[in-house]
Amino acid sequence: AVPLVVAINTSMAARSGMLVRDRIAMEQARNLDTVVFDKTGTLTAGEQGIVDVTTVDDWDEDDVLALAAAAEGDSEHMIAQAIREEADVRGLSVPDVSRFEALEGRGVRATVESDVVPAVAPGGSGDESATATSSARDGYTVSVGGPNLLRHLEIDPSPDLERFADEAGARGEGVVYVLAAEHAVGAIALADVIREESFAAIDALHEMGVSVAMLTGDDEDVAHSVADELGIDTVFAEVLPEDKDEKILELQDEGHLVAMVGDGVNDAPALTRSDVGIAIGSGTDVAVESADVVLVENDPRDVASLVRLSAKSYRKMQ
Ligand code: ADP
Ligand code: MG
Structure with missing residues (x-):
């Protein structure tokens, strides 16, 4: 049987626009110290x-x-x-x-x-x-x-x-x-245009003391221009699809607990590798299937809500 607190947590998550596919990852979310965002289609609208x-x-x-x-x-x-x-x-x-x-x-x-x-x-x-x-x-x-x-x-x-x-x-x-x-x-x-919600999404994570990185296959110039505008701490640009998960592993090796947020086929290995894989709901099926949590409303601000909800739910359990 599903413990009561977990059941409440899952339905609360659903109400906040999240679909929890992996409860252990959801529990870990409260301890995240780094969130890595894909750029195109996640922080930006993706419509070129x-x-x-x-x-x-x-x-x-x-x-x-x-x-x-x-x-x-x-x-x-x-x-x-x-x-x-x-x-x-x-x-x-x-x-x-x-x-x-x-x-x-x-x-x-x-x-x-x-x-x-x-x-x-x-x-x-x-x-x-x-x-x-x-x-x-x-x-x-x-x-x-x-x-x-x-x-x-x-x-x-x-x-x-x-x-x-x-x-x-x-x-x-x-x-x-x-x-x-x-x-x-x-x-x-x-x-491409930066999504309006991305600004608040990053501010909210910073206020929680979570550092924010960007991971993209796009050019250094473009990546840094978007990152500067959003106030993102670290940029990994010109990363080939097959190398995206390596960057997550590097951060984990440095001792970070890492979430990856992405939408594309090329994000799937990084979503799997991360401690909390978060897919944009409108993303490709492969991304959604590789994720622990799906942002049903496609809103990057829900990443901060997820961390908050995890802290709230699992504090209660102890
Ligand atoms: P991201 O990691 O930002 O989602 P991709 O990995 O899909 O980006 O693509 C990285 C870069 O490769 C693009 O910015 C573009 O320069 C080039 N690229 C990829 N697919 C195409 C395509 N179909 N036509 C033209 N350029 C492409
Ligand atoms: Mg993308």
Whole structure:
């Protein structure tokens, strides 16, 4: 039978917008000293809006966007949705792609059949047109991804693209590059908005003496700009999905009792690893299934309520 106090605690939790999946974790919550938040979709709305597009050489902005939308065709990432939507709004015809590949935590890659977009064959116009035509006939690879994808592929953006990215980063916007045949031909700046509730969520945890960290696959610039605005103590940026749980383990090894709050597939191992795994209710199924507690109202302020509720319930038990 379920002890009475635990039953009360669970129904109180339900009333406060939480679904408790693991009672032992719920009991531990009162002793938490560190809460790690995923950034995108947890502290921010996750809905990316396209702010600016730039291209190199003779590349046309719409052609670069159409290629990007083609490569993003199969991706469920918010960035992919934003790019497809922009192509749609601009009425662009998006070429067919084959061999779509998701590069987890970095971007996407696909092969574009060149006869669909002869005007945008890599190499552009001019002296290189002969090579461009022959490579175009076989189709070419189009990739879209963040700075970490460029580093991974060891591709350097042009100074112009780099300046565009620096300026966007300074404004707290993320940048993804569009690569055609392994050349960075354009970049897209995207802005995400911090959720209003995140400010109060972090203040409340600080008032309890809990330190707050951010864990994200996103770029250092963007991560620090969001963290500074929110008053977050520690930032782990440019962390690949497979390394997110390592960061939790490091904190635990330092003696911290750690909660992780996340929404994405890439947060699942970190949610499992943490002492208290907390999923945003509207997050992916994998995240919800890996969590000890689910925030049904999708409200990050409920993390502080959870700590408070845990303290209140389990004090009574002793
Ligand atoms: P987070 O950890 O903030 O939830 P992700 O791990 O999903 O972010 O992605 C990390 C970074 O990888 C993104 O900021 C972006 O630069 C790049 N990226 C991931 N998926 C895509 C995609 N489908 N298209 C373009 N860029 C992507
Ligand atoms: Mg996320």
